[in-house]
Amino acid sequence: MSTQKSNTAPISPRPGLRLHNSHQRTTVPFTPDDASNVRLYFCGPTVYDRVHLGNLRSMLSADVLVRLLKALYPQVTYVRNITDIDDKIIQRARENDEDISHLTERTTKDFHDDLAALNILPPTVEPRATQHIPDMLEMIGRLITQGHAYETEGHVLFDVTSFPSYGALSGRSLEDMLAGARVDVADYKRNPGDFVLWKPSRNDEPGWDSPYGRGRPGWHIECSAMAERYLGESFDIHGGGNDLLFPHHENERAQSLCCYPHGHFARHWVHTGMLLSNGEKMSKSLGNFHTIHEVLERTPAEALRLLFLGSHYRSTLDFTWEKLDEARRIMDRFYRALEKTPPASTDSIPADILEALCDDLNTPLALSALHRYADAALEGQQSAANHLWVGGQLLGLFTMKPADWFQGGTDLDPATIEALIEKRLAARKARDFALADQIRNDLAEQGILLEDGPVGTTWRKG
Ligand SMILES: Nc1ncnc2c1ncn2[C@@H]1O[C@H](COP(=O)(O)OP(=O)(O)OP(=O)(O)O)[C@@H](O)[C@H]1O
Numbered sequence: 001m002s003t004q005k006s007n008t009a010p011i012s013p014r015p016g017l018r019l020h021n022s023h024q025r026t027t028v029p030f031t032p033d034d035a036s037n038v039r040l041y042f043c044g045p046t047v048y049d050r051v052h053l054g055n056l057r058s059m060l061s062a063d064v065l066v067r068l069l070k071a072l073y074p075q076v077t078y079v080r081n082i083t084d085i086d087d088k089i090i091q092r093a094r095e096n097d098e099d100i101s102h103l104t105e106r107t108t109k110d111f112h113d114d115l116a117a118l119n120i121l122p123p124t125v126e127p128r129a130t131q132h133i134p135d136m137l138e139m140i141g142r143l144i145t146q147g148h149a150y151e152t153e154g155h156v157l158f159d160v161t162s163f164p165s166y167g168a169l170s171g172r173s174l175e176d177m178l179a180g181a182r183v184d185v186a187d188y189k190r191n192p193g194d195f196v197l198w199k200p201s202r203n204d205e206p207g208w209d210s211p212y213g214r215g216r217p218g219w220h221i222e223c224s225a226m227a228e229r230y231l232g233e234s235f236d237i238h239g240g241g242n243d244l245l246f247p248h249h250e251n252e253r254a255q256s257l258c259c260y261p262h263g264h265f266a267r268h269w270v271h272t273g274m275l276l277s278n279g280e281k282m283s284k285s286l287g288n289f290h291t292i293h294e295v296l297e298r299t300p301a302e303a304l305r306l307l308f309l310g311s312h313y314r315s316t317l318d319f320t321w322e323k324l325d326e327a328r329r330i331m332d333r334f335y336r337a338l339e340k341t342p343p344a345s346t347d348s349i350p351a352d353i354l355e356a357l358c359d360d361l362n363t364p365l366a367l368s369a370l371h372r373y374a375d376a377a378l379e380g381q382q383s384a385a386n387h388l389w390v391g392g393q394l395l396g397l398f399t400m401k402p403a404d405w406f407q408g409g410t411d412l413d414p415a416t417i418e419a420l421i422e423k424r425l426a427a428r429k430a431r432d433f434a435l436a437d438q439i440r441n442d443l444a445e446q447g448i449l450l451e452d453g454p455v456g457t458t459w460r461k462g
């Protein structure tokens with residue numbers, strides 16, 4: 001890492017990274033506690049179903065940040081947890097009549113597959129909540145001893161009034177929160193805002209023995225305990241979607257700072273804007289979501305990645321199929337520009353791309369630099385094609401050879417295409433012309449054109 005010679009050298013001088021900090025509500029220079037090892041924690045998924053595009057947007061923003069940090073610093077320790085104990089999991093397992101561990105294993109595997117398809121790098125450590133119950137119980141014990149938590153009716157609750165800066169992260173005032181609380185608060189709570197650290201489990205629910213009886217942890221303490229276990233009492237960045245800012249992150253911060261008053265927990269808080277669908281948050285509960293699996297059946301993964309990179313991570317993004325098609329056309333153009341130049345992995349990162357990313361991960365600006373390089377490469381400039389390769393790869397793009405993109409870019413192999421042609425023929429015979437047309441149009445959208453001729457239907461890439 002220290003060699004600064006030739007074209008393999010990291011950029012010099014290095015631009016400083018500026019990153020928005022939700023806690024300060026402004027963009028500030030990022031300075032790690034230890035520049036030899038940057039440490040960050042992102043909240044991972046609750047594994048009870050396939051992740052949707054909204055979840056993916058958060059993971060992808062984290063991925064862009066991690067890739068940039070890896071380009072800037074010698075070591076990055078990235079922790080992203082798996083929440084594998086939660087009421088939603090218990091309920092889904094019951095509905096499916098499925099063993100809880102089977103459900104969580106299965107959906108964790110799907111999650112990994114979906115992320116790998118999008119070229120999202122795995123974290124350094126991926127702790128699972130169920131493997132850290134003793135760490136959580138230790139924190140809960142300390143919080144009780146230090147007067148920040150209390151036991152009541154089999155529950156352990158965090159007393160929000162015991163932490164003077166409760167609300168500071170999300171910009172709320174504790175007084176307003178208490179005054180505005182609804183009346184139907186569980187009567188065992190001292191204050192309406194008190195939240196669960198531990199709760200009792202019925203016999204048919206998963207549980208662990210504890211000083212407070214058989215039970216299970218609350219969601220917030222899981223992240224506090226796993227962050228401390230792998231990153232210590234103080235670390236550099238904590239992130240997730242901005243829907244987690246309150247109460248999840250506010251509560252994590254309260255627990256951790258009360259438990260370890262000499263640490264500072266996360267110095268920098270990073271939050272991704274929501275992915276919308278028709279103007280509303282894409283979410284499982286609203287039923288307006290698309291799974292990654294579903295999207296990848298009709299579009300190559302890099303087009304989806306590009307779509308996300310095209311908007312700034314803190315802004316909201318309204319998902320439409322038209323935008324995805326447009327992203328795919330842009331990828332076609334990029335790969336055209338790369339066609340004549342083999343990947344140039346030894347080139348250093350183009351300064352304009354690095355500067356854009358160091359400006360609070362300005363991916364739209366970085367993409368406009370890629371467009372300029374693509375223009376020049378299409379006019380035959382070799383160095384521009386090199387910059388395009390290297391800049392795009394820093395953003396996790398261009399994992400394919402151009403020839404493979406154009407041939408396999410449909411993600412459809414010939415056998416699948418033939419099977420769809422058969423299905424279309426059967427639909428026509430059954431006079432289901434709507435289905436027949438839909439199959440033809442779906443294929444056309446993936447660049448496969450059908451031609452009906454005297455010897456039957458043939459296909460070609462359009
Ligand atoms: N529409 C969205 N846009 C961006 N990020 C999202 C969106 N929905 C969820 N996330 C993020 O995905 C990550 C995983 O969250 P989690 O597993 O709690 O989601 P979930 O509860 O399954 O989603 P949902 O909100 O659909 O019920 C979190 O960082 C969360 O902020």
Ligand SMILES: [Zn+2]
Pocket residue numbers: 042043044223248252
């Ligand atoms: Zn968390």
